[in-house]
Structure formats: C-alpha cells, structure tokens
Amino acid sequence: MILEQFYLQCLSHASYLVGDEATGRAIIVDPRRDVDEYLADAQRDGLRIEGVVNTHFHADFVSGHLELAAATGAWIGFGEAAETDYPIRRLRHGERISLGAVEIEVLSTPGHTWESVSLLVRDGAEPIAVLTGDSLFIGDVGRPDLANLGGSTNTDLARAMYGTIHKTLLTLPDHVQVMPAHGAGSSCGKNLSAALVSTIGEQRLSNPAVQPMTEDDFVALITAGQPAVPGYFSTDADLNRRVHTLFDSTKTVPALTDAELRDVLSGAGAFVIDTRAPEEFAVGHLAGSVNVGLGGRFAETCGMVADIGDPILAITNPGQEQEALLRLSRIGYDNVIGVYDTSPGESGSAFPASLSEFVEHTDRVTVAELADLLEQNSITLLDVRNLGERESGYIAGSLHIPLAELARRASEVPDGRPVVVHCQSGWRSSVAASLLRAQGHSATTDLLGGYAAWSETMAATPGSETAEE
Structure with a gap:
C-alpha cells in the first residue's frame, strides 16, 4: 500500500495519493488545482492515476479534479448526493474501490455538506486509515454552515454530523489513522489541531466535539462560535460543481514598467494587492492598495477583500511574482492583469520618484x-x-x-x-x-x-x- 499526504500550509489543506504498488493503480483524494506534484509522485512510484475523489464540494479552494482528469483520463468521484456539470462516478455508502490488494471503502458521512464522504483505506481486509475530508478533524468536526443544499438548515446538517460521528466514524477500530482534509488555521472548523495525522482512538479520548453528549448539545456546540466565512467560499463551492477553465502552470502576466503602472493607477478598476510584509508596506505603498502579505494566509485573505472577477494588480518583492499568481489561482482568482516588482533604489523607497504622487506611508500605533x-x-x-x-x-x-x-x-x-x-x-x-x-x-x-x-x-x-x- 502507498498512502501519501500532501499538505499545503497556506490553505491548511491536505490531499492524498492512495495506490497499490503491485498493480500500479492509484487514486488522488481532494487534490488542489496545481496537480504537477501528484503526477510526478505517481510517475516516480510507477503508479497510474485512474480516479479522483473529492470528499465534498470544497469551498476554500478550487479542486484539481478537472485538471487530473484531463491529464490522466481518470474518472471523478463524489458522494451520491452531488450534482455537477460534468460526468461523475457516484460513490455509495459501502461501495468498494479496488486498486488490487488495496481497497477503499466509501463511507457516507454527511454533516459538513450532504454529499460528504469519507474513504476507509484497507490493505487486504485490514482497515489502515480513514480519509475523513471535512467530517472528523483532528480536534474538531466540520462546521455545518458553509454550503447547505436545497431547503435544509445548518441544524439539519449538524444533526446529520452527529450521526456521522457516532454511528459511522467512531465505530471504526481505535488503531485506524484519521487523515482529514484540513488542519489548524482552516475556516472549515474552529478548533483544528496542528497535527496532520491522528487515530480514531486518540480522537475518541481527546477531541471535545466527539465526546459523549446528546444530539441537541452536539448541535449547539458545532453551530456556535465558528469563524467568519470568507466571501469567496460560496463562489468556489459553486466552481467545483461546474466546468471551468483549467489551471495553466505556464501562464504568466505582464511585469509592468513604471510608466505602465502609472497608466493603470491613473485609470480605474484595478484592485491593487500589495503582497509585501506589513512592515514594508507601512514604510511606503500605493494609495488605495490593500496589504495582503505572502507571509500569511495569502489566498484565503485575498478572497476576503477582493471579488473573484476583480482585475488584480499584484505588487511583489522581486522573485515572488509566480508564487503570488499560483496562490491566487488556487482559489480561482485568475484575473491578474499585471505584476509590479518593488526594488528599492538609492533613496530606499520601493517606488521611484516618478510615482511619488501615488505613494503614501502609515504610522502604525504602539x-x-x-x-x-x-x-x-x-x-x-x-x-x-x-x-x-x-x-x-x-x-x-x-x-x-x-x-x-x-x-x-x-x-x-x-x-x-x-x-x-x-x-x-x-x-x-x-x-x-x-x-x-x-x-x-x-x-x-x-x-x-x-x-x-x-x-x-x-x-x-x-x-x-x-x-x-
């Protein structure tokens, strides 16, 4: 059995490769949009990716199922309740996906969303790990208020999550590894651990959200105190249901000259995101720009302050242009019209004198x-x-x-x-x-x-x- 976790710190996102070394067959679970790493690792291990499973419609990033299907011909799997614009394999509770000696059992685990599934990975008959998506986290459970379907309510989903936890996931053996889709910092829950792997037994003992309690108490617990929802979440959840433009790792955008930047600033409509650290930004920045530093939760925060359709101008430190573009693309923000590198001159300013009329500074308060x-x-x-x-x-x-x-x-x-x-x-x-x-x-x-x-x-x-x- 091959079971590899890929963790993206800036989105607190975990995805997985599950493969059978003997048969060379594999699936990818909850992939991000830039899929080259999955393809490279599968090739390294002699694996053929034949399926892509999303445990649910992700809201915090654009999933890479379409990219992987285009690159490999793999089928795309979702829980039985999913509705999409593209063909999918509907995964039913109890169904087995065979890769050889390695098998994956589908568990219906609604609560975060209605279509949510978890995947129990077996090596032969032995259950080894459960990929829980956004149902059971390490230290918490998934919130029920991000993507309701139909006429249901958050309370309906919370009650479904109670059943998922106590009737499905906690019935697994204590040694089974818990491998969720998110870790600490994610807005998909409120008390997520920084640990990336746990076990059912450890969660049974230490996770406050899965302790014995009434269903009503559970509902009250998981519907209160959740983080505010970034504005782009509903957009990305919808994008993941639809056919959309594929991620292009070779895409570049114009690097603007001083004169071109002046023209953009003199016009209207560009949303200027300055990706430098707050300390650099305070010393000197373009008036009207919004400071979202690459050193923090960059993509998620950009999705809080800009709309997905906004034409974006990115201000970066030299060499960080492609990182900014990639991280924006991971949440579907592909409309970057240009980048401008700040290279301090002899005066120490990040912007030349020719742009001084657009530059301001702020005095941060002690x-x-x-x-x-x-x-x-x-x-x-x-x-x-x-x-x-x-x-x-x-x-x-x-x-x-x-x-x-x-x-x-x-x-x-x-x-x-x-x-x-x-x-x-x-x-x-x-x-x-x-x-x-x-x-x-x-x-x-x-x-x-x-x-x-x-x-x-x-x-x-x-x-x-x-x-x-």
Whole structure:
C-alpha cells in the first residue's frame, strides 16, 4: 500500500495519493488545482492515476479534479448526493474501490455538506486509515454552515454530523489513522489541531466535539462560535460543481514598467494587492492598495477583500511574482492583469520618484500610543479577530467586525474620527486598515503586535483594567 499526504500550509489543506504498488493503480483524494506534484509522485512510484475523489464540494479552494482528469483520463468521484456539470462516478455508502490488494471503502458521512464522504483505506481486509475530508478533524468536526443544499438548515446538517460521528466514524477500530482534509488555521472548523495525522482512538479520548453528549448539545456546540466565512467560499463551492477553465502552470502576466503602472493607477478598476510584509508596506505603498502579505494566509485573505472577477494588480518583492499568481489561482482568482516588482533604489523607497504622487506611508500605533488614544476617547478601535479569539479577551470599548466580513460591513465603522485596527498579532490588522483606507476611511492605522502585545503589556502594568474576559 502507498498512502501519501500532501499538505499545503497556506490553505491548511491536505490531499492524498492512495495506490497499490503491485498493480500500479492509484487514486488522488481532494487534490488542489496545481496537480504537477501528484503526477510526478505517481510517475516516480510507477503508479497510474485512474480516479479522483473529492470528499465534498470544497469551498476554500478550487479542486484539481478537472485538471487530473484531463491529464490522466481518470474518472471523478463524489458522494451520491452531488450534482455537477460534468460526468461523475457516484460513490455509495459501502461501495468498494479496488486498486488490487488495496481497497477503499466509501463511507457516507454527511454533516459538513450532504454529499460528504469519507474513504476507509484497507490493505487486504485490514482497515489502515480513514480519509475523513471535512467530517472528523483532528480536534474538531466540520462546521455545518458553509454550503447547505436545497431547503435544509445548518441544524439539519449538524444533526446529520452527529450521526456521522457516532454511528459511522467512531465505530471504526481505535488503531485506524484519521487523515482529514484540513488542519489548524482552516475556516472549515474552529478548533483544528496542528497535527496532520491522528487515530480514531486518540480522537475518541481527546477531541471535545466527539465526546459523549446528546444530539441537541452536539448541535449547539458545532453551530456556535465558528469563524467568519470568507466571501469567496460560496463562489468556489459553486466552481467545483461546474466546468471551468483549467489551471495553466505556464501562464504568466505582464511585469509592468513604471510608466505602465502609472497608466493603470491613473485609470480605474484595478484592485491593487500589495503582497509585501506589513512592515514594508507601512514604510511606503500605493494609495488605495490593500496589504495582503505572502507571509500569511495569502489566498484565503485575498478572497476576503477582493471579488473573484476583480482585475488584480499584484505588487511583489522581486522573485515572488509566480508564487503570488499560483496562490491566487488556487482559489480561482485568475484575473491578474499585471505584476509590479518593488526594488528599492538609492533613496530606499520601493517606488521611484516618478510615482511619488501615488505613494503614501502609515504610522502604525504602539501599545502605549493606543492606551493614550483610548484615554482621550479620540478614536474608534476595531477588532477584526474571529469570534472565538475575542471570547478569550478583548479591549474594552472596541468594535468587533471579523476580517472576513469587513469588506461588506465597512459602513458600520463610524465616519468622522480616526480608526485604529487590531488583530491578534498585527498581520490581519494591516490588511483591514489598508482595506478601510481604500474604501474611504483615510484616517486609519493599526496596532503593532496586535492584541497579543496589548495583553502582554497590560498584564505587566499594575492597576491596568483595559481588557475584559
């Protein structure tokens, strides 16, 4: 048996190759859109990819099933309830996919979505691992509120998940490895572990969401406190149901000259994403640009601030152009019209003097400066963390709008006074502050070090009463 996990840190996404070394037959499970690594590893191991299974319609990325089918002629498999624009193999509960001595048993595991399946990998008769998709995570279970089908509700899906966990997955032997489609950081659940592999026995003991409880208690647990949903999730879930343009790994976009960049900035319609670190961005950036650094959850965050149809201009450090294009393409954002490399000249500026009229800088606020501003009651303080983060502590008087909701809720930020944004560490706050400035809240900055720096400083300050639990 060959069982290989591919993990993409920036999307917290795991995909799998399952093969039989003796027969040379293999399938790929939950592939990302850039499929060259799967093809290369299959060739290395002498495997022929004959099937591609998606455990469900993914919402956080565009799956690579169409690309793999085009490259290999493989069939595409989904759970029985799936409806698509392309031919699929409908996978029914209890069905066996034989690769030789290695067999894959299909388990119907609705709850995250109705069509969700898990795949129990057997070596001969022995169950070895279960690929759980977004049903059973390590440390949690999948949320039920991303992609309802028909007239069902989140509660209906949550009740289905209760059955999936207690009547299907927890009935497997304790030694069976649990290999989900996502890890820590994913918006598909709220308490996902950084571990990439566990066992049924370990989850039975340590996973809070699968402990003995009533169905009503389970429903209440998994429908509360979920992270805000990035705006592009519904778009990608729909894309994965449809025939769409295949990913092209050879695609390039124009590298703009200074003059061409000036022309784009003087026109209208381009959404400018600056992929540099927040520290570099603050020193000097194009007015109206939104800072989504490649060092963070780049693709998912771009999907929170830009629409899939927006023509995008990417500002990058030299050598990072293709990485930005690839990561945007993984969520279906193929409409990049150009890239511009920032190469600091003798002045130290990332942009030449010929573009100075378009360049601005921001002074990020320290904890001490924020404390003074709050004392003076002279600002609006905006917290863009997720609900679960805020529940562990927040700054008194702060307005709460999760980053994933800010683009559509920016009108809730009061006009007429400066805004200071904070997140947990200072990366998302730079995204949020730049987005607000681009939408007209010009007097907006953010907190260096985020809530982590604030709470650490306040804890060391005798008599401080600025955080609420």
